[in-house]
Amino acid sequence: MLQPAPFPMSRPRRLRRAPWMRALVAETRLAPSDLIWPCFVIEGQDAAEPVAAMPGVERLSIDRLVRAAERAARLGIPAIAIFPYTDPARKTAECEEAWNPENLVCRATRAVKAAVPEVGVMLDVALDPYNALGHDGIVRGEEILNDETLAALEKQTLAQAEAGADILGPSDMMDGRVARMRMALEREGHSNVAIMTYAAKYASAFYGPFREAVGSGGALVGDKKTYQMDPANSEEALREVAADIAEGADMVMVKPGMPYLDICRRVAETGTPTFAYQVSGEYAMLRGAIDNGWLAGSCVPESLMAFKRAGCAGVLSYFALEVAEALAG
Numbered sequence: 614m615l616q617p618a619p620f621p622m623s624r625p626r627r628l629r630r631a632p633w634m635r636a637l638v639a640e641t642r643l644a645p646s647d648l649i650w651p652c653f654v655i656e657g658q659d660a661a662e663p664v665a666a667m668p669g670v671e672r673l674s675i676d677r678l679v680r681a682a683e684r685a686a687r688l689g690i691p692a693i694a695i696f697p698y699t700d701p702a703r704k705t706a707e708c709e710e711a712w713n714p715e716n717l718v719c720r721a722t723r724a725v726k727a728a729v730p731e732v733g734v735m736l737d738v739a740l741d742p743y744n745a746l747g748h749d750g751i752v753r754g755e756e757i758l759n760d761e762t763l764a765a766l767e768k769q770t771l772a773q774a775e776a777g778a779d780i781l782g783p784s785d786m787m788d789g790r791v792a793r794m795r796m797a798l799e800r801e802g803h804s805n806v807a808i809m810t811y812a813a814k815y816a817s818a819f820y821g822p823f824r825e826a827v828g829s830g831g832a833l834v835g836d837k838k839t840y841q842m843d844p845a846n847s848e849e850a851l852r853e854v855a856a857d858i859a860e861g862a863d864m865v866m867v868k869p870g871m872p873y874l875d876i877c878r879r880v881a882e883t884g885t886p887t888f889a890y891q892v893s894g895e896y897a898m899l900r901g902a903i904d905n906g907w908l909a910g911s912c913v914p915e916s917l918m919a920f921k922r923a924g925c926a927g928v929l930s931y932f933a934l935e936v937a938e939a940l941a942g
């Protein structure tokens with residue numbers, strides 16, 4: 614490492630003296646192209662429902678979602694992630710609604726791709742929105758079955774690829790899901806569908822508001838600790854990433870984001886395209902503090918810049934639209 618000259622030959626403040634100078638020497642930049650916007654979709658026409666635990670976030674009917682996707686595209690956001698609020702009457706133990714080609718998320722995907730083909734659509738591969746018991750896998754007694762779940766995830770993968778999804782995000786944390794998905798996609802002629810795996814997904818309390826948003830929280834029996842990762846671990850995150858890449862994933866994700874910034878850094882250093890998910894609880898925390906006047910709104914771009922600094926290629930954030938708007942000036 615070079616040693617800086619001693620003071621006063623070296624004065625680090627010279628490079629912080631004015632906005633133009635700071636812009637000139639900035640090591641990291643945040644742009645709309647770094648962002649993926651997660652959205653919630655509901656049945657209906659011209660409908661928007663607030664999510665109580667996420668002030669400012671709404672579940673949108675498909676027609677409104679299409680308009681939101683158009684806005685995102687105009688702002689230079691490359692992709693949106695769509696999550697369905699499933700009618701509880703459609704949730705079963707076998708989760709069949711997950712691979713119904715007419716389910717809400719498949720219809721939403723077709724509508725967005727028809728209207729705004731230039732925006733990438735990302736969909737979760739996991740059973741929780743369709744599971745009467747709220748889990749990401751098939752439940753038998755006390756157990757979340759791995760291999761039986763893989764068969765269901767394969768069907769969900771193909772239904773979503775057929776609907777036009779560009780990126781699939783396995784968020785279920787079953788072992789072997791990426792290989793199973795990749796082989797099915799190749800076999801059925803969907804070789805261009807990218808997989809962004811939730812590789813290092815922790816069993817986290819920061820998902821609480823999301824479960825309200827998609828209506829899976831009330832249904833959840835027990836917790837997800839037998840498949841999502843233990844917050845105590847980081848070596849394991851690298852093993853998960855290695856396994857998913859070896860199975861055919863194109864990109865990996867760390868989730869949640871800010872409490873796991875060390876993991877973001879370690880994963881990004883492997884040279885794999887790495888994304889962070891700034892999850893619902895992180896949104897709620899920052900939004901709540903801003904709305905109460907406890908934090909300035911600039912904490913949002915600062916929180917996103919942290920992921921860029923850590924080496925991430927991009928971030929999934931519920932703030933994507935407003936940040937892209939602010940960046941556009």
Ligand SMILES: NCc1[nH]cc(CCC(=O)O)c1CC(=O)O
Pocket residue numbers: 737739741749784785819820821822823824837891892893894
């Ligand atoms: N598998 C479902 C899923 N996909 C994304 C999130 C969380 C996203 C967020 O909190 O914003 C979850 C919740 C969970 O695993 O319980």
